[in-house]
Amino acid sequence: MGNKKKRGGLEPELKEAATGENHESQNELSLANGDSSSCDNKKKKKRKRDQLNDDAPIEVPTVSVAVPGSIIDNTQSLELATRLAGQIARAVTIFRIDEVVVFDNKSSSDNYSRSSAANRSNRSDENESGAAFLVRLLQYLETPQYLRKALFSMHSSLRFVGMLPPLDAPHHLRKHEWAPFREGVTLKENAPNSVGTLVDVGLNKHVVVDQVLDPGVRVTVAMGTNRNLDADSPRQVVPPSKPKESGMYWGYKVRYAPNISSVFKNCSYKGGYDHLIGTSEHGDIVNSSDLTLPTFRSMLGYALYYWVIASVDCFWWTCWFGREH
Template structure:
């Protein structure tokens, strides 16, 4: 089972303070990581912050030791310190290298390829001709330190997709097996007989001012969701923020995961 979440580019429309804006996105990154979301989609909903949301989400997902290579100093990252640490399996701490360990790394030299994998020395990349940027590596030797390309064997963070497309078009692009819209007007999740889910499961969230169905109407679109659910029944606040809805919804569905 692969989880996807869909958030609007208008996520920050009620937030003016840059620190608060960064923190809100960090909360979504943290919730996605807690529950093993593998894809975060940012769809067009009339907002202007899609690129900023993508930047902060990708910065949060990147292991700390790689950020200096992949994210040059820029004003948008001024408050990156308020992003909560994700502490996912690929956010490794510095330790003694172990044969078989998988780590994220970035190519830092050409010719004979080397990678920074967050240890005291650079690692020689075997069969690394033509590689650039960030990759996943497995340590195959410690003296000298050598790595090869590898596939992670556990949850390894999320990918961010900024489609610049409307919600319905973004959902079609994602090729989901099950699409679930969250809405205060949806069916009470406690009273719905949920099927056994398999494949690519998508959870769709609205903006601070407009729900999912309203956003679809604004773009003269229709989409046949498999379920439209209220995942926070009996809420005692007038509104639920998107980052709160993401956390609450994923927590509910985490109970029925079987993978």
């Protein structure tokens, strides 16, 4: 009997101890659940940050070159001027230059407007300055062949461009070639059964983009992986810098500068050029192996030669040094 009472007296204590252990295990379980939920929240936040970083544009270092328009003025004929412009365009493409700045060393005006540029570009080759001629030829040669007829009207300065070999740049794609991006021009025709714009991208059929754009505008189209041109899903218009962010060279842009000072003042890149390389016949002779380039965001190489042969040689050297170092 005494033993039974003793066991009965211990039962409440055992129950309390068991209850305490259950509470502790529940607390530990809740703490563990809290830790796992906090870890999940941290992972979700990290994924969101990674997505934002992926969507943010990638800053790709750019290399620009400046060349005087007077090298065209020194040529003896329109045919030789066209060949010289073709050599410059080929050098720019081979060395993956991002921007060509053509400065007019015969112009004294610091203020340059788009209207004056348009008036200058509409002149005939007899009255057109060397800088305006070079700008026109460089823009024409950079444009893919299937877009030139839609984007360029007939002009006497383009009389001999047919004798130049094609640049065969990465964005000069043929009909049978497929790439993640293609250059195109918007058309007047309405997109069938969809809200968007028809774009000629140089394929057998036009594609539809997801934006309503004016006709005659050059655009960069993300083609994706679906090669079915009959699909109703529209393609996407992307900035011209998007292919370069993917590691592809996507041509160069041309900028006109009325004088040498506007080459630096009117930089088209945010923050301006942070590294400059200048070459001149009056400069010091330095071996390229002795020169090192720091990390740069936008580099500009410019030549202060005004003779034809010297300018071309210096131009090739500037392109090579900017990309190979």
